[in-house]
Amino acid sequence: xxxxxxxxxxxxxxxxxxxxxxxxxxxxxxxxxxxxxxxxxxxxxxxxxxxxxxxxxxxxxxxxxxxxxxxxxxxxxxxxxxxxxxxxxxxxxxxxxxxxxxxxxxxxxxxxxxxxxxxxxxxxxxxxxxxxxxxxxxxxxxxxxxxxxxxxxxxxxxxxxxxxxxxxxxxxxxxxxxxxxxxxxxxxxxxxxxxxxxxxxxxxxxxxxxxxxxxxxxxxxxxx
Amino acid sequence: xxxxxxxxxxxxxxxxxxxxxxxxxxxxxxxxxxxxxxxxxxxxxxxxxxxxxxxxxxxxxxxxxxxxxxxxxxxxxxxxxxxxxxxxxxxxxxxxxxxxxxxxxxxxxxxxxxxxxxxxxxxxxxxxxxxxxxxxxxxxxxxxxxxxxxxxxxxxxxxxxxxxxxxxxxxxxxxxxxxxxxxxxxxxxxxxxxxxxxxxxxxxxxxxxxxxxxxxxxxxxxxx
DNA sequence: ATACTCCTGACATTAACCTGTCAGTTGTCC
DNA sequence: GGACAACTGACAGGTTAATGTCAGGAGTAT
Numbered sequence: 040x041x042x043x044x045x046x047x048x049x050x051x052x053x054x055x056x057x058x059x060x061x062x063x064x065x066x067x068x069x070x071x072x073x074x075x076x077x078x079x080x081x082x083x084x085x086x087x088x089x090x091x092x093x094x095x096x097x098x099x100x101x102x103x104x105x106x107x108x109x110x111x112x113x114x115x116x117x118x119x120x121x122x123x124x125x126x127x128x129x130x131x132x133x134x135x136x137x138x139x140x141x142x143x144x145x146x147x148x149x150x151x152x153x154x155x156x157x158x159x160x161x162x163x164x165x166x167x168x169x170x171x172x173x174x175x176x177x178x179x180x181x182x183x184x185x186x187x188x189x190x191x192x193x194x195x196x197x198x199x200x201x202x203x204x205x206x207x208x209x210x211x212x213x214x215x216x217x218x219x220x221x222x223x224x225x226x227x228x229x230x231x232x233x234x235x236x237x238x239x240x241x242x243x244x245x246x247x248x249x250x251x252x253x254x255x256x257x258x259x260x261x262x263x
Numbered sequence: 264x265x266x267x268x269x270x271x272x273x274x275x276x277x278x279x280x281x282x283x284x285x286x287x288x289x290x291x292x293x294x295x296x297x298x299x300x301x302x303x304x305x306x307x308x309x310x311x312x313x314x315x316x317x318x319x320x321x322x323x324x325x326x327x328x329x330x331x332x333x334x335x336x337x338x339x340x341x342x343x344x345x346x347x348x349x350x351x352x353x354x355x356x357x358x359x360x361x362x363x364x365x366x367x368x369x370x371x372x373x374x375x376x377x378x379x380x381x382x383x384x385x386x387x388x389x390x391x392x393x394x395x396x397x398x399x400x401x402x403x404x405x406x407x408x409x410x411x412x413x414x415x416x417x418x419x420x421x422x423x424x425x426x427x428x429x430x431x432x433x434x435x436x437x438x439x440x441x442x443x444x445x446x447x448x449x450x451x452x453x454x455x456x457x458x459x460x461x462x463x464x465x466x467x468x469x470x471x472x473x474x475x476x477x478x479x480x481x482x483x484x485x486x487x
Numbered sequence: 488a489t490a491c492t493c494c495t496g497a498c499a500t501t502a503a504c505c506t507g508t509c510a511g512t513t514g515t516c517c
Numbered sequence: 518g519g520a521c522a523a524c525t526g527a528c529a530g531g532t533t534a535a536t537g538t539c540a541g542g543a544g545t546a547t
Contacts, residue, residue: 041533042505060522071507076524088335093523094515100335109311110364111324117361121345137341140334265503266535284492295537300494317493318545 045070046078050087053099060096118144178240179219182207188245189221192238200238201225206247208255210234222253229258269294270302274311277323284320342368402464403443406431412469413445416462424462425449430471432479434458446477453482 045068052067053059061075068075079097082089088100110118122141182189191203205221208229219237223230249256269292276291277283285296285303292299303321306313312324334342346361406413415427429445432453443461447454473480 061524062522072523073508073525074506077505079523091523092515093513094521096522110367111312111360113360114364114367117346117364118342121361122341134341136335136337137345140338140341143334143338285494286492296493297495297538298536301535303493315493316545317543318491320492 042078046082049075049078050082050099053089053097056098058096058098061091064097178242179207179210179234182240182242183210186246186248188243188247190239190241190243191221191232192240193232194236194238203230204243205230205232206253208258220255220258222258229261266302270306273299273302274306274323277313277321280322282320282322285315288321402466403431403434403458406464406466407434410470410472412467412471414463414465414467415445415456416464417456418460418462427454428467429454429456430477432482444479444482446482453485 048068049064052064061072061079065072065075079089079091089097090099091097119141122137122144179189181187186206189205189207191205192200193203194200202225203221204224206224207219207221209220219232219234221230221232222228247253251257272292273288276288285299289296289299303313303315313321314323315321343365346365402413405411411431413429413431415429416424417427418424426449427445428448430448431443431445433444434442443456443458445454445456446452471477475481
């Protein structure tokens with residue numbers, strides 16, 4: 040077994056977030072624990088957040104590995120711009136992730152390129168206070184991810200204000216308008232809400248699972 | 264010399280955009296041309312845009328190399344979010360760069376992770392049509408980069424509309440307001456313009472170089 | 488057509504990397 | 518304190534990767 044392959048397989052094995060003993064990994068990979076210790080050193084040296092506690096075992100934070108990438112100047116600019124924007128407008132978790140990733144990239148680049156990236160930290164786009172629809176994004180994002188029901192206060196274009204309990208399924212854009220697709224319990228049907236017309240979005244304690252007639256797959260199957 | 268180091272040095276050597284013969288690179292690196300051919304194969308296989316023409320030599324498009332990176336899930340999310348936003352709001356060059364970089368990343372990731380990244384293409388933030396100050400960003404960005412003078416039509420908060428010829432130096436944000444710092448020829452001094460109050464921004468054919476009293480470094484030196 | 492330079496395959500040799508073994512140390516958990 | 522398991526260094530031997538050499542071919546520019 041090639042070492043590179045083994046390092047990758049060790050990472051896949053440990054993605055479950057559980058603790059793994061070097062002994063068990065070793066027998067799985069057909070090597071000795073000493074080799075596993077070396078592999079862990081190598082993974083850690085290359086930035087993989089793997090940690091080992093004596094008497095306990097090894098644990099790996101959730102990670103995604105990107106192999107070497109080659110970017111054109113303008114791709115690099117897009118990358119820095121995108122991270123700067125995310126660092127400005129996203130919820131707290133995404134903000135700090137964008138910052139930490141930017142730092143990670145800075146750390147691996149030569150000085151000259153880092154200086155160029157630095158310039159973009161002062162030239163990002165004005166979004167946070169002028170984009171009417173974004174104030175609920177963090178809540179919506181979290182609810183979609185967690186499959187958590189929401190209570191929405193929604194102002195239809197006629198001016199009617201309603202309150203809805205929904206299963207949030209997906210966010211998307213249509214041209215320049217941004218939409219939340221959800222299963223709406225008031226209407227017992229799929230509904231698509233414009234984010235700029237949502238007055239409030241409150242996460243409820245109830246979670247949902249896919250249910251006949253109410254899932255995203257079914258919504259998408261009925262589209263023309 | 265370690266091969267990895269040599270590959271990196273070959274890329275640095277070729278960053279000048281000139282054509283290089285394998286023979287010259289070889290003697291510089293202390294190897295044979297056959298090894299340089301192999302190195303070029305390896306660089307190309309890893310995505311470096313290097314091309315060789317028989318009878319001519321090798322040439323390299325401008326690139327920035329990122330070594331292997333390890334990202335947490337949420338960093339990966341921030342990356343995809345940032346690229347999706349940049350792909351939505353930036354000028355044509357940055358848009359296509361964001362897209363091509365996203366594709367590059369997709370290409371190197373296992374299927375499962377790619378599917379997660381795909382979901383974000385439908386869940387990005389609404390900025391383009393609601394952010395008052397951004398419509399000139401592309402022009403401003405290009406002018407700063409190219410050191411090109413601009414003609415601005417500016418509405419002061421009093422309502423007075425003026426036309427200015429400026430040397431654009433820097434964009435930045437102050438709290439939630441976005442600003443362009445420039446040397447203004449109407450006032451013969453540095454001025455800072457709010458982007459949301461710029462009516463129009465037109466690039467002029469004149470370029471500028473740093474001139475005593477008018478450069479960004481001097482503006483920053485006079486700040487308290 | 489000629490000069491030039493990239494291009495590729497094959498093989499023997501060289502260089503670099505990796506592994507298992509062994510011994511000893513250290514920290515966590517109960 | 519004892520069981521457990523990570524941790525580290527050193528060395529001999531094994532494995533993999535890389536290189537130079539040689540031969541032959543192909544495309545560009547003049």
